[in-house]
Amino acid sequence: YAYTDERGFYVPAEEVTEPEPGTYVYDGKPVQREYGKMGKSLNNVVTPDAMCEAYGADTFRLYEMSMGPLDVSRPWQTKDAVGAQRYLQRLWRVVVDEETGETVISDDPADDETRKLLHRTISGVRADFAGMLYNTAIAKLIVLCNHVTRAGGRTSREVAEALVLMTAPLAPHIAEELWQRLGHAESLARGPFPEADPALLVADEVEYPIQVQGKVRSRITVAADASEEAVQAVALADAKIVELLAGAAPRKVVVVPGRMVSIVP
Numbered sequence: 001y002a003y004t005d006e007r008g009f010y011v012p013a014e015e016v017t018e019p020e021p022g023t024y025v026y027d028g029k030p031v032q033r034e035y036g037k038m039g040k041s042l043n044n045v046v047t048p049d050a051m052c053e054a055y056g057a058d059t060f061r062l063y064e065m066s067m068g069p070l071d072v073s074r075p076w077q078t079k080d081a082v083g084a085q086r087y088l089q090r091l092w093r094v095v096v097d098e099e100t101g102e103t104v105i106s107d108d109p110a111d112d113e114t115r116k117l118l119h120r121t122i123s124g125v126r127a128d129f130a131g132m133l134y135n136t137a138i139a140k141l142i143v144l145c146n147h148v149t150r151a152g153g154r155t156s157r158e159v160a161e162a163l164v165l166m167t168a169p170l171a172p173h174i175a176e177e178l179w180q181r182l183g184h185a186e187s188l189a190r191g192p193f194p195e196a197d198p199a200l201l202v203a204d205e206v207e208y209p210i211q212v213q214g215k216v217r218s219r220i221t222v223a224a225d226a227s228e229e230a231v232q233a234v235a236l237a238d239a240k241i242v243e244l245l246a247g248a249a250p251r252k253v254v255v256v257p258g259r260m261v262s263i264v265p
Contacts, residue, residue: 002042003031013044058171059085065134106154123196162194211262228255235261
């Protein structure tokens, strides 16, 4: 974004504050925001050196790749780099105790739920990396990291090492440091990269959004191998759907296996 004062002059974008949503101030005076490419004439250039100094190279790399597909123009928001920084901070805490500096990893196996999420993440991240879809790969890593963080306690080594290895192409410096703290003398620069177990990629249950007249009104969870008739029966028995239909039989019910249920009253 670029900002102009009451004279129409461009002011330094990095010095503009937003005291409340939609209000922008420079040097105590209101300014107008406009959207355009970075350029000296717009006074809104953000240099890589400044980002690395403020946030570190890993955060800078991770934020750039998380903004969206690499082949499209994307709006730059320096303040949003904090999100990438927070992921790296959580990843660090998965491995290292911030108070003592000691590793906090367990050699016990991960629980079934975590292991399944781990292998789904591995499969998804491998596919995303192959397609250069780094933003969606990062989203999957954040979900896994948040899961083990919420679980509390010591994280299983199998999960922690996989998280570090999958993060390495995105944030190599912190990943290398964590890999050594996990007890590995060799660099991770040349692998190995985690492999997904196909047996753990099969879902036990599937969530179906239920649409009524094109709008999602409820969701149900059924066994992954449930028949279309069974899915339809569960959908029509859902309390919200029963209330919406007010006792009337729907004219049409379409079940798209594994994806959704559409009801026409």
